[in-house]
Amino acid sequence: EPKTDISLPHKLLQAKEIKERKKILRENHQNAEVEGAAWLQTVLIPLEEARAEWEKTSGPFHKQRVAEHCGIFRALFKGATFTPWVTQRLECSQEDKHPVLVCCGNMVTVSEVPPAVSYEADKGFLWTWLLTNPGKRMDIERSKVFVFRTNSPGNAIESGKEICCYSPPFPAVGTGCHCFIFLLLQPDCPVDFSKGVWQTPCHSLKMGTFSTFDFSRKREAAVTPAGLACFQCQWGSSIT
Incomplete structure (x- = not known):
């Protein structure tokens, strides 16, 4: 049975662009110099450029498959799926170490410092951003919100209204790895929490139970998911 696609509208690669990409690939395969460098392991690849190209082309589809495999769509949207067209860049600081980049399900240790978030978004839209954890059973009705x-207008995330302030993840001891999900949403109009059940800003973890499905489908404004990133985390000695 086909699943409901709730993605943002997006312009896919045209046949001409695909043909050009295949032409470049074919030329590289026929290039003796490139082949020799590959065999000698001396070929240099501009990783930043390669990643930027991947994020614009194949990356969203790869992230979608990872989310499907991890049960994220089932937990957050009752099985409806979407392609995360908007790229989020999230870095978690860990004491004196280099920042850890949140990718697609990589392991990140618990940190007291909130992640540094950036994304490329249209300035003409408002955006909603949250960090949630459906728990070990990936429960759709009992997700916990951590921020x-x-x-937020465009990519100015700090200019948005804070509904729930940041709380570091705290997976319980002995429960293994938990999946923490960063979700970027695009509402059709400003989100109004004045009549909601949450006291804003919400500092209570007990009040932080949240249903992403209800939020995106049972409010007056339609909310479309646009970006997705996730990491795994387990109990550590820093959790007290």
Whole structure:
């Protein structure tokens, strides 16, 4: 049975662009100099350029498959799927070490410092950003929210309204790895929490139970998921 696609509208690669990419690939395969460098392991690849190209082309589809495999769509949207067209860049600081980049399910240790977030988004839209954890059973009705910010204009996330202030993840001892999900949403109009059940800003973990499905489908404004990143985390000695 085909799943409901709730992705943002997006322009896919045209046949001409695909043909050009295949032409470059074919030329590289026929290039003796490139082949020799590959055999000698001396070929240099501009990783930043390669990643930027991947994020614009194949990356969103790869992230979608990872999320499907991990049960994220089932937990957050009752099985409806989407392609994360908007790229998020998230770095978690860990004491004196280099920042750890949040990718697609990589392991990240617990940190007291909130992640540094950036994304490329249209300035003409408002955006909602949250960090949630459906728990070990990936429960759709009992996700915990660890940060929630709404009505951010363009990529100015700090200009949005803070609904739930940041709380570091705290997976319980002996429960293994937990999946923490960064979700970027695009509402059709400003999100109003004045009549909600949450006291804003919300500092209570007990009040932080949240249903992404209800938020995106049962409010007056339609909310479309646009970006996705996730990491795994387990109990560590820093959790007290």
